[in-house]
Amino acid sequence: MAGPTTAERGARQQEPSGPPPARRLRPPSVRTIIILGLALVLLGAGGGWLLYGSQWLRVERVTVSGTRVLTPEQVREAADVPVGAPLVSVDTEGIEDRLREKLPRIDSVDVVRSWPHGIGLKVVERTPVLLLENPGDRGGFLEVDDEGVRFATVSRATKGVPLLKLTLSRSGSAGASLRRFGEERLVREAVRVAGVLPDRVARDTRTLKVRSYDAISLELSGGRTVSWGSAEKGAAKARTLAALMKAAPGARHFDVSVPTAPASSGS
Structure with a gap:
């Protein structure tokens, strides 16, 4: 087979071996820069006028x-x-x-x-979980939410919300509890109890009494009572109370202050 001719070899030697050189970008002219700058200024001014100066985007x-x-x-x-x-x-x-x-x-x-x-x-x-009698001449009730915040005064008791009674003695063990924890803390402990009551018990609760930190009790409809103790182990006490009320539906008093050793009495 005949090899490439002298002309073909010369043509191949003249062909570029790599990619074509990149084209150099020409910088924008001064006129173009001025036009773009003016356009940006006009857009900014128009946007500012639209947001602040026009009547189109105002509160109606x-x-x-x-x-x-x-x-x-x-x-x-x-x-x-x-x-x-x-x-x-x-x-x-x-x-x-x-x-x-x-x-x-x-x-x-x-x-x-x-x-x-x-x-x-x-x-x-806010949703009230307890009511407090409003002290002073104004009367009515203070609504207390699930954080212990007293947020509103109402003239009549809110339906379905238990009344909180603080029967705090300033002497003896109850007085020591008051001095140690303070009234606001005891209110929050009562709120903790109200927050874990079973739905059925919550609907039946008329009054939640606090004598001291570890002496909280409930008064239910029909004259029934519950000794709750402190707010500690609230979930366990709630489960125990629900089971106890189911096992002894005719009982008048329930004690879940020690949830592992509950008791009921009366009929």
Whole structure:
């Protein structure tokens, strides 16, 4: 077979052996840079005017959700949202602070912007687990939530919420308990007990009495009573009480202060 001719060998030697050289990018001209800069300035100014200066993105309505005892009108009044202000400038954290300060019944609130014209107030109210008689001339009852916070005064007892009675002596062992733990701590211990009661027992509980840290008792409907002891081992005591009431439905008194050795009596 004949080899490549002299012309073919020369042509191959002249062919480039690697990739073609990269094309050099030309820097943008001064005119192009100026035009781009002006465009960015105009866009920024237009965006700022749209958010702050125009009438298109301003607060026109305030919606409220999640209320149970409070009314939407009460929440809107306490929130004091600046209707007519640019939506972007509304201080949502300030609104949340005002609501919690003016309406202690509110446990948490989420303030959200609803573009293009709204502010939404999503409220979670505190739920009472106990009632305290309101001292002084005002009367009524103080509602206490599951954190021991006394958050509202009501003229009539809230239906289905037990009354907390603090029968705290300042002498003897009860007095020592009061001095050691303080009234607020004993209220929180009562709240712990209320929080673990079986549903059936909770519905039947009329009064929860606290004489000392380890002397808490319940008064149920029909004149029945429960000796609970301290708030410790609450879940075990709740299970024991449910089983004891099922085993002795006619009993008048139940003692679960020592859950491993419960007792019932009366008929």
